[in-house]
Amino acid sequence: MKRHPLLTFLLYAAVVLLALSIVLPIAWLFIMSISQPTDLTTLPLKWFPETINLDQYKRLLTLEEGSTGETFLYALRNSTVVAVSATLISVLAAIPAAYSFSRFPGRQGLLYGTLAVYMMPPVAFVLPLYLTFSHLGLLNSSWALIIVYCTMLLPFATWLLKNNFDLLPYEIEQAAIIDGASQLQVIWHIALPLIKPALGAALLFALLMAWDEFFYALIYTNDLRAKTLPVAIGDFAAGRATDYGLISAVGMLAALPPLVAALFLQRSLVSGLAAGGTKG
Structure with a gap:
């Protein structure tokens, strides 16, 4: 036409x-x-x-004690550790969860209940989580953020992967089971290779969500041991005189890791989301 x-x-x-x-x-x-x-x-x-x-970039790439570069590089390290850890844990946990929701009926109430909690405003969980982490001695640590981010990323990744598992013909899995494959082998060797685009999309979106999260990181961290990049950037802009060049350089460097991840997983993005959006 x-x-x-x-x-x-x-x-x-x-x-x-x-x-x-x-x-x-x-x-x-x-x-x-x-x-x-x-x-x-x-x-x-x-x-x-x-x-x-290029002075702004030189200032950010030094580990001199008390310098702007020390704050930036430690925050970069913390963001990388927290975002990558939370993403991998969430997606790995979402794979069997999504498969069970897709293949075993009668669990939809649990899935929708999880999504309902996921949709609640973050401020509703701040005080209970703060008291819990304080009791466990996890405040101002990367583990506190990893745990919180997993509660955010797991429902999203589960929903996305479940919709893609729904599209797979069950007859393929039945044939593998008849041939002697276990349920775990069916998931790992049969189902997962067929939903690689959705898996890539889940990894990318989960990583971006964890990398950009600001609210919980602001509440639960206060120094270089756990402070992440969004909070560090906010600190750079909080002075009486804002250094626009420095903040711009921080923004450029902070955008590089997710940009590299997006380029690496870009083929999975459109096909994974499109497949997951056709049924569910």
Whole structure:
């Protein structure tokens, strides 16, 4: 079917606008990070720096005691440990949970109940969790954030994977069971390879959610032992005089790990979400 020229033009115009809305803020953030401080406060504003200034990146890549770089690098380490750990634990736990919800009827009430708790505002859980972590001695530790993030990521990953397990023909699994495969072998060798795109999408979205989470990290951490990047960035912007170049450089460096993960898992993103959205 031949598309009308006007419709084609509008379609491409929409794509261009979408691309610009994504790329331009990132480009401006990068320009700010390499600009001189005077370039960012001069009126009229200079859109491009006369000289490239990499001092902000040098400040962030040093471990000198008490420096801005120490705060940033420790926060980067904490975010990486917390986000990766919570993502792997949640997705690994979601695989058997999703499979059981898909293949064994009568458990939908539990699934919807879990999602209902997941949809509640985070502030409702702050005090109970704070008291629990305080009693266990887990405040201001990465373990507290990993536990909290798992409660957030597990329902999401379970729901996404369940919808993809629903699409698999059960006859394939029955044939494997007849041939002597155990239930665990069926999940690992039969079901999981068939839902690799959904698994990649679950990993990517879970990682991004954990990486960007701010509220719980702000409440349960207070120093370099566990403070994550979103909280550290908030601290950089909390002074009387905001260093826009520094904050921009932090934003660029903080965006690199999830960007690399997104590029690595991008093929799984669209196909996984599309498959999971057709049934459930």
